[in-house]
Amino acid sequence: MKTQVAIIGGGPSGLLLSQLLHKKGIDTIVLERKTREYVLGRIRAGILEVGFVNLMREAGVSARMDRESFVHDGTIISYGDNEQFGINFNELTGKSVVVYGQTEVTRDLYDAREEMGGTVVFNVEDTTIHDADSENPHVSYSVGGEQFRIDCEFIAGCDGFHGVSRQTIPAEVRKEYEKLYPFGWLGVLSETPPVDDELIYASSERGFALCSMRNENLSRYYIQCPITDSIADWSDEAFWEELKRRIPATAADRLVTGPSIEKSIAPLRSFVTEPMRWGRLFLCGDAAHIVPPTGAKGLNTAASDIHYLYHGLLQYFHDGESAGIDTYSAKALSRIWKAERFSWWMTNLLHRFPDQSDFDLKMQQAEIEFLRSNREAQCVMAQNYVGLPY
Numbered sequence: 001m002k003t004q005v006a007i008i009g010g011g012p013s014g015l016l017l018s019q020l021l022h023k024k025g026i027d028t029i030v031l032e033r034k035t036r037e038y039v040l041g042r043i044r045a046g047i048l049e050v051g052f053v054n055l056m057r058e059a060g061v062s063a064r065m066d067r068e069s070f071v072h073d074g075t076i077i078s079y080g081d082n083e084q085f086g087i088n089f090n091e092l093t094g095k096s097v098v099v100y101g102q103t104e105v106t107r108d109l110y111d112a113r114e115e116m117g118g119t120v121v122f123n124v125e126d127t128t129i130h131d132a133d134s135e136n137p138h139v140s141y142s143v144g145g146e147q148f149r150i151d152c153e154f155i156a157g158c159d160g161f162h163g164v165s166r167q168t169i170p171a172e173v174r175k176e177y178e179k180l181y182p183f184g185w186l187g188v189l190s191e192t193p194p195v196d197d198e199l200i201y202a203s204s205e206r207g208f209a210l211c212s213m214r215n216e217n218l219s220r221y222y223i224q225c226p227i228t229d230s231i232a233d234w235s236d237e238a239f240w241e242e243l244k245r246r247i248p249a250t251a252a253d254r255l256v257t258g259p260s261i262e263k264s265i266a267p268l269r270s271f272v273t274e275p276m277r278w279g280r281l282f283l284c285g286d287a288a289h290i291v292p293p294t295g296a297k298g299l300n301t302a303a304s305d306i307h308y309l310y311h312g313l314l315q316y317f318h319d320g321e322s323a324g325i326d327t328y329s330a331k332a333l334s335r336i337w338k339a340e341r342f343s344w345w346m347t348n349l350l351h352r353f354p355d356q357s358d359f360d361l362k363m364q365q366a367e368i369e370f371l372r373s374n375r376e377a378q379c380v381m382a383q384n385y386v387g388l389p390y
Ligand code: APR
Pocket: 008, 009, 010, 011, 012, 013, 014, 031, 032, 033, 034, 039, 044, 045, 102, 124, 127, 158, 159, 160, 161, 162, 163, 164, 284, 285, 286, 287, 298, 299, 300, 302
């Protein structure tokens, strides 16, 4: 087979890039290791920056999102003994965020790819990138034991943290930066009304908690838990009890509980690999970087990579200019590191760390109170939360 851009990974990054390029007459093939059902079974975050929303519109896949999503102008932070305050993003920055689940984003992208007759190959095994540092790269893979080969001009490595793309870049060229946090997030999805109109980020002495949502009757909650816990340790009842103890009493009284329809534990990690380009291979999204979920930057950082790569490839294929692809890695990383900083800052601000001293706790409390009382500090948070410009 032959294509202009071979895209490895059919998550949101790969699908969005494929859809955007297809609309501009650039041919792609997407290779996905799992099935569509498997990819759509993964529950991820649900906060979209304006930049992401605009990309979905440009890709022509925003109809359902525009209909079913919810605009959020701010968020609530709670701490200490039932203290809480709001941060109004819209008043501080003129921008808001949109609540729409990543699962729905991915579903809309798959539907659009199918409608446009885009090629997505599922169940691929042994994906291997060849000669990425030459003018003639190719990708080989197998499906059900049969071997295939795609010759292409470029390869987009959109295959997530555990993919093959990053590993293809020689170790002596690659530098990886990583921070692991000593806790995880236990998440529960339940068909219950959200506890509040806005998200609540709760820093309690028992650990962090987050109240989020998907729609009027679908809520998403998280609590910080030891990384050694497994979901078998957490009955629904135990989860709800623990959540109630971490959020403001008024919210706990209002909370409607119900059976969990999904429950999972995710570790928290900050990770960046540099550079994000090697020859004709470009890394995008989770293949190149991971943020802890505090701040909801995972999907949004993937989107900014896609924005830069899409425009770089357009320039190359339409104008014969390589400036856009040549600056891809530097531009993408410059924005990524700022999102890394923000996610790290919010994680440090709101979680309990096992080795935290009384002094450390006072520092956290002072910083939260400063944020509560200082408009400039709120402005910094709001600008980052709604998303830095591309
Ligand atoms: N060959 C083909 N596909 C692969 C391979 C491989 N060797 N390895 C992994 N994949 C697929 C995975 O099955 C997955 O569907 O690549 C896809 C990568 O998707 P994501 O992990 O969702 O990554 P990305 O598309 O960059 O999306 C970023 O997802 O993980 C969240 O926090 C993250 O919200 C962010 C978003």
